[in-house]
Structures are given as C-alpha cells and as structure tokens.
Amino acid sequence: MQKPSIPKGTRDFSPAEMQKRDYIFNTIRNVFKLYGFQSIETPAMETLNTLLGKYGDEGDKLLFKILNSGDFLKKADNEAYSNIDSPKFANSVSEKGLRYDLTVPFARYVVQNRNNITFPFKRYQIQPVWRADRPQKGRFREFYQCDADVIGSNSLLNELELIQIIDGVFDKLNLNIDIKLNNRKILSGIAEIIGKPELLIPITVAIDKLDKIGEEKVMQELSDKGLNNKDIETIRPVLFLKGKNEEILKSLRDVLAKSEIALSGIEEMEEIFALISNVSVKAKISLDLTLARGLNYYTGTIIEVQSLEANIGSICGGGRYDDLTGIFGLKDVSGVGISFGADRIYEVIKELNKFPTDNTESLAIMFTNFGKQEAKYCLPYLNQLRHSNIPAMIFPDSIKISKQLDYANKNNIPFVILAGESEMQNQTFTVKNMIEGTQKSVLANDLLTNLYK
C-alpha cells in the first residue's frame, strides 16, 4: 500500500491554517476593494510563448512545464533527445507552463483584452503561482501572490493610493511597518553624475549592501567595479544623508544637481511626500536610497515594506514600470503595482502571536447526540440558529458523550448543547459553556435569546 504524500515544496492547509490564511487574504482583499480595485483571475496554465523569456534564464529554468496530451512523442525533437538536451527537448513536447507570477499574466490579459478595458485599469489578483525552486525554509514551490496594479496612468496619486493600501492592510493586521521608498531615477542620476551610467546596476548592488557589510567594504566594492576615488567621493555623501525625508531630498537636490533624471526622480518623491501629508498614514515612511529591488524592471518609484517587529525581510513590495505590456505589443502604457507576501506575513503574525482569537465565522454551537429521538428534538432549534446566521451543528452519531465533548474541544466550539430524556420532557436544553466550564438550563424556545447571556 502506497504511503500518501504530496510533492516537495507544496503544502496542505488544515482548517486551522486556512482560517488564519483567510484572515490575511480577506484583509488584503477588502482594502483593495475599498480603494476601487477590481479582481480578475487568469488560468493556472499559460502558453510557454507567454512565459518564456520574461523572467531571465534562471526564471525559464524554474517554470513548471506541462506535457502535451495524447501522442506527444510524435512531435518530439529527436536531435535534442539524442543530445540529452532536456530544455530543448522539453520545448518539443510541452506548450504550456504553470504561471510563475501574476504580473506577466496580467500584462498578457491587458493586451489581449485592451479593447474591453477602460483605462486606467485598477485590478487586483490573489492566486497561487508555481516555481521549481529548491524548496527551503519559507520558500515553496506553490504559493499565493496578492497583487494590486494600476495600468494606464502616470499620476503619482496612484503611488499615494498604493502606499495607503499598504498602510491600511498592515494597520488592520495590527503590524508595525516601515514603508521604504526610493526612485529608480535617483539611482540612475547617481550613476550619471560620475559619468558611468553603464555601472548603474553594480553601483546599486554595492550600495544595497551598506547595512550588511559596512561603509568600508561598500567603497572597496565600488572601487573593484571601476569607480575611481573621485567617483567614490562624489557618491559618498549620497549614502549618508540624514534627517527627515524632506531634508534628505533637499540635500539630494544639491548633490545631484547636474543630473536631469535625478532631479525628475527627486521631484516625484517630493510630490509623493506632499500627497501623503494630505492623508493620515500610520506606518513609518522612509526614503531609502539603498533600496534597489527589481531594478531591471522598475522605472520610477520603488516600494518595499519591512516589519518593525520581526526580522524576516520584505513583506510587501512594488514599484512603477513604464513598459510592462510592451513585451506583448502594447507600447507606452505605464503601470504601478504592489504585491503582498502572504506567507511571510503569516510567519510574522504567528511569531508575534497576533492572529485574532475571536472569529464570528467559526463554528459556535454543537448539539450533542443522545440518540435518534433526542436528535430529532434538536433539529428545529438547530435550524433556527442557522437561520439566524449562527454556525451550528449536531454531532451526527450517538456515541459516548465524552467523545462528543472531546470533538467540541478539539474544534474550539465554545457552546455545547445537551438534550437528553429529561430535557426533552421539560422542553429545555442544557447549555454548556466550554470556555468557562459552566452550564445552565434554558427553555427550548428561549435558546436563541438566552444562549449568549
């Protein structure tokens, strides 16, 4: 007999886990809706045409590919087979792959449906994605992404709105966070003022390590990458600007005065901070020039969220991209979006013990089952509770009451109702409060009104 198991890197979610996960997903979903975002869903499978080449060579390798149906070997690439060239062979027997993220399918959706979409298109999408990554702690082969994007608008009001969404979600989840902001144009400006725009990536990679390896080693790395002493002295002040966000931006204006693109990035940041001042935001908001995530991708604002209470890395991130749909033939459509990392958020809430303990949707009441007659006596009242929207059940089998109570305990059911012969005779119920360990008798007809008293 085979021992049942699931593929490595995948997970089952038990009812207890689902309740916690739904708490996170529902919180995110409700805030998305509050801000006028509308949901879409795309298929788990996309054509390999859509997926390949969008995530770099490494990403291509991490795609789960689906074998063609039927006699797929008829079209197999014999040469690739002889050469044991698995990737090339795969392309001859597979035309579909599992979605790797929600962004590329979204871009594909927008282009495919562009005649039916009224722009700006504010969409959210909460669906699983799959990556053939090496599984390790906190990294899975199947996991959910929760994305919100606005496509077809250059306005920085969108950035404001996404920041408010982040603030709203984590406020509702009772988590303290730091929303870190940067702008790709400022980073480009830094490379520009030393006349080495081609070194943008190595420079930002080095700067990104400041917290981890310290000033001296960052400067060494910059030197290794081809910056001379003068370049390094020009850049150094940028990294050590201190003060309020507005003050840093003011100083940046001086240091990067010669770079037009930097000034445009600084102006965007100033505008975003000015917009934020019109609304109330509870989260800490920091301008962080070392923030360089997704640099191949983002063209303006860059956003990353860190927990102030748990050391777990980024729990949400995003930014603006000026030409996402270009890969599918729709040019010059700007977008900006964020993505919540539900698994990490789950870990933070668990670590901090901040999952809510009361849940109005969970099972509130269980009638015990003393036998067929007693069960029938309970049924109309059970029905009444459900009609009043109170989740309730009757234990289906008339087994030992201690076992039935055990079931109630293990399922965290707060109220158990006992109905034996004497209760039937007196038209009453005995209500057991499982949390306080008390019990009382109530008239059957008063059950609904007396239950919680």
Added chain:
Amino acid sequence: MQKPSIPKGTRDFSPAEMQKRDYIFNTIRNVFKLYGFQSIETPAMETLNTLLGKYGDEGDKLLFKILNSGDFLKKADNEAYSNIDSPKFANSVSEKGLRYDLTVPFARYVVQNRNNITFPFKRYQIQPVWRADRPQKGRFREFYQCDADVIGSNSLLNELELIQIIDGVFDKLNLNIDIKLNNRKILSGIAEIIGKPELLIPITVAIDKLDKIGEEKVMQELSDKGLNNKDIETIRPVLFLKGKNEEILKSLRDVLAKSEIALSGIEEMEEIFALISNVSVKAKISLDLTLARGLNYYTGTIIEVQSLEANIGSICGGGRYDDLTGIFGLKDVSGVGISFGADRIYEVIKELNKFPTDNTESLAIMFTNFGKQEAKYCLPYLNQLRHSNIPAMIFPDSIKISKQLDYANKNNIPFVILAGESEMQNQTFTVKNMIEGTQKSVLANDLLTNLYK
C-alpha cells in the same frame, strides 16, 4: 510580435465576471460554514502515484502531467521512446500531475493527516481542477469544484445536512430546484431480485435512459443486456411507481421484499424523509429510482440536483461512499459528500437574469480630477469615505472630465463627485447621481451624511 493568447479550454475572468462568480462562491462558502464545515486546501500538483488509477483508464489519459525539472532526460525510458509509447514514456519524465478533482486529494489528505483529525471530519474545499478533456461548450480544461464532505460517520443526519445545504444555497441564489434522491442499495436490490446482480450496471444504465428514449426502448435494451421476459416484468413496476415519496417507498417494500439489501436502502430513504420532515426545506425533493450517477463509487444515498427553470442537466450532485480512503490504506471509513457545479450554476443564473444588481462591495464613489490642487482638496474626504468602509476612488489623471465620466459609467460607479475651483472656494462638492442623472451641491463637511440622501 506574438499575439497573446491562453491555452484552449482555459479562461480569463474579467472584473464583471469575477463579481458574479464570487457571488456564487461566497453563497456556497457561507452556507458550508453555517453548517459547521471547515475549509482545507490541497496543492494543485499531486504525485502521479496519488492520481493514477483513481479515475479509470479514461481519467488517466485526461491528467495533465508535469515535466520533471532539470535534466529529466537522464532518466528517460529509451525503449518507450523508440516505441513512440507516449504514456509509458511520460511516466519516466513526469512524477507529478494537476489535480483532477477534489475527492481523491481529500482522501489522500485524510489518510496522510489522520492522526491530527478529529472524526467525523466535516470539510469543504473550493479550488480549481484540471482535465485534458476536449474543450466544448460548457466544458473547460480548468474549472472550480465546490465540495463538502463528512468523513467518519455513518449517520443519516449527514445526508439531511447536505440536503439542507443544497436547499440553503439554491434558496439564497433564488433558484428553484428539484433535489433527486436514490439509494444504491435499492438499485442493487432490483438486480438481486431477478437473480442477476452482475447486471446491476447495465440495468441501471438502461433505466437511466427512461426519460430520453421511453419505456419500449428501455425494455428492449434490458432484453438485449440479458434480461428475460420474467425479469423485465418483475422490474417494470419499479419504474412506474407513482405518488408521494413515502408512497413509492411503501410500494417498493412490497416489490423488493425479497431483497435484504433493497430493504436496507428503503429504510435509509424512509429515515432521510422522516428527518427532512423535522426541518423546513424549500426545494422540491423527489425519490428518483432512475438516478444512477457515480454508480462505481457510491454505496448508499445518491443525490442529484436539477434546475426547475433551466434545462442544463445536473447542477449539484453527490452521495455516500463507504470506502474512499481504502485506496490510501485507511479502511472502513464511510463518507458522504456533495459537489456544486459552479459553471453550470453561473449559466442558469445568467439565463434567468437572476444575478443581483446591487453589490455593496463594488465601487460606489469616484472623485473627478480637475488638477493637482483640486485633487489635494478631495483627498481628506476620499479618506473619510474609505474609513467609513465605502469603496471610493479619485480619478488619477486630470484629463477631460467627459472622459472621466465615461470611466465612471463603464465601471458602473453610481456617484461621481465634482470638485473644481468654485467648489474649493465654497468648501463644497457637486455630487452627481449617475443612475438618476441628477446633481446637487453639498457642504464638504457634510459629504458623508448627505451623499445618499
């Protein structure tokens, strides 16, 4: 430039479609919860060990198989390759497949987690499944199933509960239905009383066609399958029992008196009808002896739901199975479950034009954008609405107002708020009711209280 597309048999869901689908899923989910069912989720991918051999030969062919990662050709079956034996070759380069239904993964889950489950286990599961079926109208390669099962209890109270759930769901969806019930044991009894239990399947297949091909042809088919005239005369009365459910059962007791198994099935049905009489059920409930779905599978009660308003086949079905987890090594655990067909339910509601038109979760208010200053003027009030849980947005770009109004129209936003120079000066807003085509001026500070007046 590639023209973007999705794999055949799969679908994108637009915001308008998602809203309707969520209405169906949420209705089903809420009723499941009300009856004390708890949700689980299982991975999209299962090992082929788990999937193969569970759905018959035809089912095996319809599994989507996933190519192993990395250098999968190293383990390829060269002999199968030479013989162009695609299925055999597939087994050497693929270890995982996409879930084909929710029942087998559920059975696998129960066995794998049996030490952590308190039985009876009442679980629901709403997730997509994938089948490499030939796509056709109403049949897709990716579709959602909505299942509720109780496992580990023989009590017929579970059948009652599932019938109540069906009744509750379709009542909330405002659909009129017929819940058809049968019992596998009665069908077995029919084959038994003519002494031909081995003909159970052909007999029920023939009986199942009564509505479509008529009495004469059914009798002909029965004769073709090996029933003699006496057999047919014995069976005939069974098919034409008329009257109330209780009356049919009474007559059945006489006709099938010699079959112990039939009597046991009749007794179960009587008990279920007696239980139903203790609760209020709005749906029509019919005993239907021609109901033979899932016969290889179900061992007791069989349930099928048909719309009384649309001719679309079964929109929900289920039954009791006595040994589902046996395939994974856990013997003698009885289960009973139902599955809602969300796609068909969607079609029925659409055909009958019964989707609700009011949706409190959809975007209610849009502020137009006359420019930067005007937008900033709006922001605190926009914020106030969201704090009051009213989904609202500001149009991000200050483009022509007619285009902004067009956006509001296309997104069915009922209220648009205009704030230009004069409104700013007077600290007011102009509120446009897009449905009635009226507009009024309100003090900015009274916006929230005056909006809907």
